[in-house]
Amino acid sequence: MKRASLLAAAAFFASSIMASAQAAEPLKIGFISTLSGPGAALGIDLVDGFKLGIEHSGGTLGGRAVELITGDDQLKPDVGRQLAERMIQRDKVDLIAGVVFSNVMMAVAKPIFDSKTFMLSLNAGPSDLAGKRCSPYFFNVAWQNDQSHEAMGKHVKDKGYKRVYLMAPNYPAGKDALTGFKRYYSGGEIIGEVYTAINQPDYAAELAQLRAAKPDAVYIFYPGGMGVNFIKQYAQAGLKTEVPLFGPSFSFDETILPATGDAALGVMNTGFWSPDLPNPQNAKFVKAFTAKYSRPPSPFAAQAYDGALLLDSAISAVGGKVSDQDRFRAALRAAKFDSVRGPFAFNNNHFPIQNFYLREVIKDDTGRMTNRLVGTVFARHMDAYHDQCKMK
Template sequence: MTRFKAAALAAASAFGIATAAFGQAPLKIGFIGELSGPQASVGQDQYDGFMLVVERNGGKLGGVPVQVLKEDTQLKPEVATQAVRKLIEKDNVSIITGVSFSNIMLSVHKYVTDKEVFLVGSNAGPSQIAGPQCSPFQYIVSWQGDQAAEAVGKYAADKGYQRIAAMAPNYQAGKDVIAGLKRHYKKPLLDEMYTPLNQLDFSAELTQVAAAKPDAVFAFYPGGLGVTFSRQFQQAGLLKSTPLLSTFIVDATTLPALKESAIGVVSGGFWAPDFPNAASKQFVADFERKYKRIPSNYAAQSYDAGMLLDSAIAKVKGSMVDKRAFMTAMKAADFASVRGSFKFNHNNFPIHDMHIMETVRDEAGRFTLKTIATPLKGLVDAYHEQCPLK
């Protein structure tokens, strides 16, 4: 009997140790983004912003150890599809975050959400998933693709520009951005030019622009495309004669390369490094301390994604079994956002202010963005009424 009790106690002890070990198993989170090629700076800043939260918390979110598994989608939908299948089917992730470009989001969104894996997007926000293809498993912490351009359109209308030529890559985000510009800039555009996503020579298009002599040019070219476009815009002599209005051409990922050529360029967005709220100040200070550079909006968005998950995971004590409970925790958005006020609409896209920034030098002589206007406050995206979620 004594031997039996001893054996039973030993078994119970072993079970307890196993249970404790199981309880400490990290929650797996997949990160997908553009981490190579001309757009690598976008994905890298997203990753760095997210990991800033994780590493500051000692490798935890919500008090729970997490393992972040990183995959480079190479701006190729087929590669992205393979990456999310691996993360879900082999690595058993409960959450996927990142997603830099809209064509990538559209290639993975249905598969991820159909698998009831939580998709916490920190950049791409195409119109389809804000509207009819929305899912209770998506939480977009950045912005809907039209919104920054909507602010620029309102700013351009307020400035009295009469003739605007618009340029963007020929993919979903490019089309959403131009649609957003036209939503608040009511006049017909002088021209709309959609260039191939990987096009790096804009000389033909800029020759057309120069001949048309518009009041201003609006352009959307993220990451490395923005550097190439801006340099060619300046080389064509347009920067001296034609205001350049943009979304995400000038940001912390491109300004170190653009330097003086970006001074005075106007951009729309949800956040800038000069925001005075406490959360933004802490983020900027921590990011600069760790990475030795000014953070971009991509980093800020992913930082917010990390802070949102930190809050939601804590609310469910790290358990992803009750998905409805986790949805409720995510929807609460109980975290201090870098943008100040943050809340989700019924389609799980944010309701927030959209601002106008201008490229300037800061006190240290670095090129950065300065907020000069807030043309749209409490903005809801244009597609939310098409989303069946309540």
């Protein structure tokens, strides 16, 4: 009898030691981002925003120390896929986060979902993963790709513009962008829909055609360097004062504005966030980010920061046991965290239901280019694909 109770005590002891060992083991997060080449500015903002989010969660996520295993996908889908496979098989990560570009996202999705690893997209939100190929292992804390464009379609329609000219690069995201715009634009005519070669540096020829078509509004989707080129040349051609230019926040964010100079000043754009959104979490984020990295945060940094806060809330809800996948999924789905963007909830397809805002490019007190909030275009907006997702 005595020996039996001794054994029981020993077993209890051993199990409690093992449990604490498990709690002490850091949470391994595989972080896939684009850190070199022309897309690097976005990827670096994701990493910096995410790290700040961890810092503001007390240096842990849900009480567990974090080991961040960062990988650079170089904006190449095959490299992204190799990274994902290595993180799952060799590093045995607990979950994967990051991914800037949708083409990389589509390549890493299969190995990640097949291995039943959780994936938190901090940026890419391709329609496939929001609709038919939605997955119980996939969450997107940013937006579905079409949504910012849908918001501007509605704004341009509400303003009563009748002759609208559309331009985007000739690749899937460019076509999705203009499709999104057209989904909510009506009451006028699309008098031009022009697709240019991806990474085309000069738009003089297209701008001459645009001027000749006499539109009363122009909508563009040009991310990154293409955006800088287009915006500068649009202003230099004298078009900015003739025909108002509209775009999604991706063409007017804080990674782009330092390079456009005054050419972007005053342009209206739509996105899920603005640096001056009035909520305490956002004020804290913007202040801390600017102080820590000496540059104003971009929307990319904001959504990555939210990603860290979301993980913190979910991991602490399951007491650090992310291996309990059903409970962890339910905790993520609940999204009990204070988002920098105000209201936030997950839809059935694990994409956000959130507001979309109209913003204007301004110069702040220190002369730096940034955006200010003008109004709300969509309140608690759902993406167009959630009906096609079979998850409840």
